[in-house]
Each structure stands twice: as C-alpha cells, then as structure tokens.
Amino acid sequence: MSELRKDPVIGRWVIIASERAKRPTDFFVEAPKPPSPGFCPFCPGNEDKTPKELLAYQYPIESNPDSRWWLRVVPNKFPALVKAGDLEKSRDGIFEKLSGIGAHEVIIETPDHQSSMADFDLAQIEEVLKAYKERILDLKKDERFQYIMIFKNHGKQAGASLDHSHSQLIALPIVPKRVNEEIEGSLRYHRIHNRCVYCDMIQQEKASDLRIVHENKTFVCLNPYASRFPFEMWILPKAHQSHFEKTPSETIAGFAEILSHSLKRIKTVLSNPSYNYMLHTGPCGEAGDYPHYHWHLEITPKLTQVAGFEWGTGFYINPMPPEKAAEYLRNGVETRQELDAAILPFSV
C-alpha cells in the first residue's frame, strides 16, 4: 500500500505510491541531447556577446591559448529582475506590488561547451562553488536584497535554454515562500526541541542508513524521507551552518566532492536525465548564524511530470520510495536496462 509521508521541516505531505511504480517506464525520459555546435554566447571568443562580466577566474595573460578564463559570471541578458532603480511598494485595492529590483546573473561554469558538471574535475567544481560564495558575499552588501537563490537547470526538460554548462543566481527583495516555510518550520522545531531539525535528520538518517547515498568527512547526500520526486537528493553539511556563504574554504572541497559524486550517480544510474539543483541558504541581513536553520542543496532529476494533482494540492505523488532510490544510487546500476530490471522485481 502507498504511504503518505510528511516532510519534518515544512510539513508538506507526499504520497509514496509504490503501486504506481508498477510502470517502470514512468522513469525513463529522453536524455538531454549532446550540446549542439553552432553559435554559443558562453563560449570563449564570444565574451562580447554577454553583458559585461561581474567576475572572471582567469589565467595569467596569454598563458592559455584556448581561453583566457576558466569561469565567468555575467548579468543575465534577459533578466527577471534588475539592479537599477528604487524598490517601490504600491497597492491597488487588494493587490500589492513591488518594483522588479534584484539581480539576475549567470555563472558560466566552464569554457568547454561539451562538458557538463558531472564530467568536471573536482578542482573545477570547487571553482564554481567558490564563485557562488563570492557572488553571494558581494550581493549581500546591497541592503535591498533579502534573499539570494542559486540554482541550476540542466537539460531542456529542466528548463535550460542554453546547452553550455551554467547556473544562475537571482537576488530578491523579499524572502521567498519556500525558504520562509523552511525557516518557520525549523524555528518551530527549535523552539520545542532546542535542536536543529536538519541536524536531527542527519543523525537519524545515519543511524538507520536507509536513505544515505554517499557521505564524506564533512557532507552527507541522502534521498529525503518525504521525497517529492523519484531520486530526489539533498546534500547537507554535517556540521551545523545556516548560511552556505560562511562555509570556510577548506570545507568547500568536501562539498565539491559530494556534489561531483551525486551528479555522476545521476548521470550513470538514470541515463543522464535533465535535473535542477537549488541551493537553500539562510536569508540575507543576519549578522550571526541561525541556530535553527541548516543550508543544503536540493537536486531533483526530471523523471516524472508534475501534473494537475500536484498543482492543485501542493502535494506530490512519488512512485519511487527513497529507500529504493538510495539502494539503486548506491549500487550504481549502470545502464538503463539494468535499472529496468532492478525496478521490475520491486513492482510485483
């Protein structure tokens, strides 16, 4: 029988519908096409086709003939929000609005048009994470911004419109709904238990070892108990920390290692699907750490369609129990045929 499971932080329920896993084809979607050749504004040589760069990690002049940089951050050419202007609030009857002040940036993660993050070497992933940190710290100086969200859309199914490996950053003048739910939920838990709910989660997951995909000295990757999507993964630092951007440099390497590992697992076990990842860090404007909040990265492979039920309820139907997902991801089923065979017995 199916189960309804509750997310311990925000209270969102999901239906873990093992009966529906009878249809293993549910999980097989078209892999993203290999990057098309043709013109790419993110490739070396086309630097003038993007808005003026905000950050670049560069080689000493002329030392690398292929590309002068190994990472660039530029403003988004079609920004959802812009930096120039005042943050104006207005109201018309029951409706409220704010002017679209914020920032919208693109992190070009590599000069190599063909390479996706799962293929990067560890040093390159570390550079990407350092750029995230550097951009957040810079934008936090602007007091109009209350939240900075970093996310990645990999593959067309996940909303990527350009093939060249990149992630995005949006600075917002308000704390987003989803983050607020996490902050409020974790605060409620902290008031009752005087502990961080994410720290407790890590402890319980390590004790049961049912849903842990991988861990290293400083990080853990798990399939959350109330996963919304098949093979959803969360990466959490083991030590309590509310804000990603306060991660010390020596810990970034551990994050790079576990992120690389997780993306490689997704690529091989699930035949290179589209995916999104979202960095959940604490809001801006706080000098100290939150004792109740714990930053983390959520990775969601795009294997199923979100449909009317999910839009109507805010609940999710997930046909892949996270315990099974962890088993597949740990054992590293290597081909689609093997995954098919692995899922079939479970559906009987």
Added chain:
Amino acid sequence: MSELRKDPVIGRWVIIASERAKRPTDFFVEAPKPPSPGFCPFCPGNEDKTPKELLAYQYPIESNPDSRWWLRVVPNKFPALVKAGDLEKSRDGIFEKLSGIGAHEVIIETPDHQSSMADFDLAQIEEVLKAYKERILDLKKDERFQYIMIFKNHGKQAGASLDHSHSQLIALPIVPKRVNEEIEGSLRYHRIHNRCVYCDMIQQEKASDLRIVHENKTFVCLNPYASRFPFEMWILPKAHQSHFEKTPSETIAGFAEILSHSLKRIKTVLSNPSYNYMLHTGPCGEAGDYPHYHWHLEITPKLTQVAGFEWGTGFYINPMPPEKAAEYLRNGVETRQELDAAILPFSV
C-alpha cells in the same frame, strides 16, 4: 521594468517579467498530438479493461448502438491511494506517516476517443460537472476523507498518459498544503475585513476590467493579478459559495458555458497547448458554508517550463502580464502567426 506581484489570498509572489517576454518563442510549445488510434481502455467496447465502474450515465438499453454510456467513472487502475484498510498513523523519530487511504478515480468524459473537452457541446460538459458533483457528494460520506481534489491533465506536457478525454479525482485523508494556504489566507482576510477576499477580487476585477476574459450571468473567468503562468485563468462563481458540490443544478449550466468558452479560447488563441485544470473546493466535513472561502477552477496552460528558480523559491517568473493575456484571449487571436505578431510589439 519587471514587477513583483503578491497573490492577495496566499501571499505568494510572482515576478511579472515583461523584459523576458522579448522572446515570444517562449510561449510556443508543441501542441498535443491528435489521439493515437490503437487500443484504448476508455473506449466503448473495452469497459471490461477498467476496474468496475462507480458511476455511468447511460442510454436506455440498445437505444444507442455506438456506446451504451455517455460518461463513466471508474477507479484508477494504478491508484495513488486506496479505499480498503484503516487509516493508520505512525512515527519514526522525526518522521511521520499515514497509510495510503483515499480514493483515486477517473472520469471518462466522453465515449468519443477523438474529442477533447474544448470540442464538447455544452450539454456534455454539464454532464461532466454533474458527475464531479455526484462523486464528491458520495465520497464525502466517508468520514476518513478530509479533501477531494478534481483535476484534469490534457496533453502529454501536462502529465496525461492516456489520450482519451478524462479527468481524475483524488480523495485525501488530510487537507492539502495548497488548499490550507487558501483557507488560512482567506480566513485571515475575513477576520480583518469581514468579507470574502475572492468576492472582493471579483468586484475589483469587474471595476477595472483589466484582466477579465469572459463573464456570464453566474460566473467570471479572469487572468489572476499574480498569475504564475502565461495565460493562467481562474473561473469563479459570482455568488459567494465555498463548496463546488453545493452548486445548484441550475447554476451548473453557467459553469459549463464559461468552462467551454475558456477552453475554446485556449485552444484557438494558443494553438491547442497542453493544460491542467484543478477544482479548488472547500474541505470535507463542514456542515455549513465557509463565509471566507470561495470555490474556483484554476486553468494553467503549459507554455513555459517550471525550473530551478520556481522549485527553489516557490515563486514564479511569468513572462506574460495577465492584462496582456486577457487582451489576447478576449480578442481571440486565431493563429500562432497572429499571436506571434501580437506579442512582438509588446516586447519592444
């Protein structure tokens, strides 16, 4: 410049990003393929391929040689939740779960495999809505159910796995997150203003006439102020009513008329995209009406991808201002080329 707009009921912000509307191709997606021939379990003659029917609207024996019925409701063959069993609650450390008790039904809306709801005559749509009402009233007798959600996935992009026109019903042992947010938000508004926020919304929208697509004597169809998606539409009854299933029979005709009109608009103006609709009605178990809540139907054409930003924040970036959407939908741009031409000037 873009705007951040707040939904007046649940407080969710959306970014109405007119700058991003510079790319009209954002809105053009593949239309659903015409229904494939081949075997269909929902077609007349294959009644034994579905679980035993729960409801059928039928012709007198032998009077219609094509099909004995014009509408059937059957249990979903791959149910997310099942009726048999006890509703058991359990807890494991920080995690909580419920057994998967509920109901999952399919409303087969027509015997005609080729026809989609936008093509139905009004009488047939009225029958579908009557079946919704009849099934909700029946399931509300089961005290384990706290909420009944009816929704439709039209086209593969919207999550439909079968072509034959149908909608679905899921009865849940808990009130879903999204509905709770609406109930709480509208209750908060009612406490302050002693009025229904949806009634106020209808009044304000009628006064401004900026976002109304169509109205008749009993219903209004509008593009909501804080639309999450391009061409998102809400249909609301003009008279206050918290529960759809209490709609008197004579009012159902008005709902059928405006629903038909709205779906025809979507089909012609947007070149037959995939869409979802979700019926938001009040929770079960209340004898009387809620003074604060107002049932409605939300229709969301699938024209853009939901991506990392939306998953991470719970906010939405919508490149189509609802005022513009209402204009296009009202004026009835008839072809994709016309829509293209209509959007281009706006993006300059």
